[in-house]
Amino acid sequence: MVLLELVLALVFGFLLLCCGLLRWNEVRYRKKGLPPGTMGWPLFGETTEFLKQGPNFMKNQRARYGNFFKSHILGCPTVVCMDPEINKYILMNESKGLVPGYPQSMLDILGECNIAAVTGPLHKSMKNAMLGLINPSMMREQLLPKVDEFMRSHLSNWSEKVIDIQEKTKEMALYSALKQIAGIESGPVSEALKSELFQLVLGTLSLPINLPGTNYRRAFQARRKIVEILKEIIGKRRISHSSQLDMLDLLLKTDDNMKSKLTEEQIIDLIIALIYSGYETVSTTTMMAVKFLHDHPRALQQLREEHFEIRKGKSTEEGIDWNDYKSMTFTRAVIFETLRLATVVNGVLRKTTQDIEMKGFLIPKGWRIYVYTREINYDPYLYNEPLIFNPWRWMDRNLDSHQYFMLFGGGSRLCPGKELGTVEIATFLHYFVTRYRWEEVGVATIHKFPRVEAPHGLHIRVESY
Numbered sequence: 444m445v446l447l448e449l450v451l452a453l454v455f456g457f458l459l460l461c462c463g464l465l466r467w468n469e470v471r472y473r474k475k476g477l478p479p480g481t482m483g484w485p486l487f488g489e490t491t492e493f494l495k496q497g498p499n500f501m502k503n504q505r506a507r508y509g510n511f512f513k514s515h516i517l518g519c520p521t522v523v524c525m526d527p528e529i530n531k532y533i534l535m536n537e538s539k540g541l542v543p544g545y546p547q548s549m550l551d552i553l554g555e556c557n558i559a560a561v562t563g564p565l566h567k568s569m570k571n572a573m574l575g576l577i578n579p580s581m582m583r584e585q586l587l588p589k590v591d592e593f594m595r596s597h598l599s600n601w602s603e604k605v606i607d608i609q610e611k612t613k614e615m616a617l618y619s620a621l622k623q624i625a626g627i628e629s630g631p632v633s634e635a636l637k638s639e640l641f642q643l644v645l646g647t648l649s650l651p652i653n654l655p656g657t658n659y660r661r662a663f664q665a666r667r668k669i670v671e672i673l674k675e676i677i678g679k680r681r682i683s684h685s686s687q688l689d690m691l692d693l694l695l696k697t698d699d700n701m702k703s704k705l706t707e708e709q710i711i712d713l714i715i716a717l718i719y720s721g722y723e724t725v726s727t728t729t730m731m732a733v734k735f736l737h738d739h740p741r742a743l744q745q746l747r748e749e750h751f752e753i754r755k756g757k758s759t760e761e762g763i764d765w766n767d768y769k770s771m772t773f774t775r776a777v778i779f780e781t782l783r784l785a786t787v788v789n790g791v792l793r794k795t796t797q798d799i800e801m802k803g804f805l806i807p808k809g810w811r812i813y814v815y816t817r818e819i820n821y822d823p824y825l826y827n828e829p830l831i832f833n834p835w836r837w838m839d840r841n842l843d844s845h846q847y848f849m850l851f852g853g854g855s856r857l858c859p860g861k862e863l864g865t866v867e868i869a870t871f872l873h874y875f876v877t878r879y880r881w882e883e884v885g886v887a888t889i890h891k892f893p894r895v896e897a898p899h900g901l902h903i904r905v906e907s908y
């Protein structure tokens with residue numbers, strides 16, 4: 444009896460403490476002018492609910508508080524914005540104190556000079572340096588031929604095999620980037636970089652706890668090794684007299700006319716950012732395109748026709764050129780529809796550098812803003828029957844120039860790799876659908892949040908076409 448009373452008292456005491464903490468946390472953030480919403484537990488906020496329920500958490504909060512509400516997620520007080528108009532305003536107004544606000548772990552691991560962390564003139568010069576590497580004429584003359592050569596070899600000998608297309612698309616995104624950046628072909632250097640980069644990616648979305656065994660610590664060690672490898676490659680390049688015609692050569696080229704030459708540290712962080720930013724977006728979009736095409740034979744048929752038309756009159760070994768790429772209108776539609784329906788990017792993060800008034804509310808300095816673009820992808824006013832995979836919707840209306848088209852971000856941070864990413868996915872699909880037919884083996888689980896992934900892989904049986 445005494446024991447039962449003790450247990451009840453403990454349970455009661457615990458519940459009282461929980462209610463007290465929740466209430467205290469709400470009162471702490473009950474400042475005048477803040478948007479409505481809940482703040483959850485001290486320190487942890489609503490991170491667990493956000494990560495566990497994902498899009499449903501967002502939908503529930505929106506149903507209660509509207510499309511502009513406060514929360515406490517990923518360690519910071521945050522305003523979640525789902526209003527397309529305001530989201531556009533936020534992306535267009537970095538100079539008004541709305542700068543990128545990515546988690547500390549990401550900034551620590553990707554480096555101080557990584558393009559997503561820097562603002563003002565340094566951001567401008569890093570972005571210019573990046574655009575110099577991937578502008579339209581570079582794409583046409585140097586990058587497409589390299590991507591094409593890489594895909595032809597990467598997609599060979601898949602016939603009569605069961606492969607994990609998730610694994611293959613990850614390798615594709617990484618190795619293709621390494622080839623373009625520093626001419627690194629598959630071999631010991633690319634293998635070493637592969638295992639370190641996979642570790643680095645895991646760490647960028649972890650809690651910044653620097654203890655042995657944590658993903659954060661491992662990612663730090665991985666970063667150190669990647670920097671070592673890149674420094675060695677740069678060292679060799681500096682003393683070599685032959686020209687490699689790759690991105691690294693361009694970055695190292697001494698050009699007295701260049702107004703703001705990057706330091707070696709900045710070059711290394713730029714290369715890491717180039718690999719990191721394109722890696723997951725390109726690989727998951729390609730994997731999901733393969734999945735959607737498998738499930739929608741009519742779309743696959745039309746895509747095949749487009750690519751066989753391009754191959755007409757070409758020998759097996761002949762690659763594709765810029766005009767071929769430009770003629771891939773249906774392929775582009777498939778890529779955009781995949782990005783939309785799979786929501787490869789849920790949104791982007793910003794941080795206020797001063798108190799900012801928005802939508803009649805006051806967002807305090809230092810708060811995060813989650814520009815949550817996921818819901819726009821499923822807006823029935825913009826996309827008729829939004830849950831259906833329908834690439835044709837991109838063919839008859841100029842949806843990609845719509846003011847709320849944010850699949851690649853917007854404003855001064857609009858993705859500089861948009862075209863390069865599209866080229867890589869389109870070229871992959873070109874060789875995939877003209878060389879092979881495939882069917883899924885078993886039923887794969889695909890997680891949609893917080894990142895799109897098949898935790899046990901996506902296995903397909905491949906045959907020659």
Ligand code: HEM
Nearest residue numbers: 558559720721724725788791850851852856858859860864
């Ligand atoms: C399907 C492919 C891709 C998608 C969906 C995508 C999406 C995005 C989005 C949404 C942003 C905006 C981030 C923000 O506002 O904070 C962004 C920025 C960026 N992307 Fe991409 N991206 C893709 C491919 C690539 C590729 C291939 C590269 C590398 C060449 C790349 C490099 C970058 C960089 C460096 C930034 C940061 C720009 C800045 O902060 O100024 N992306 N991307």
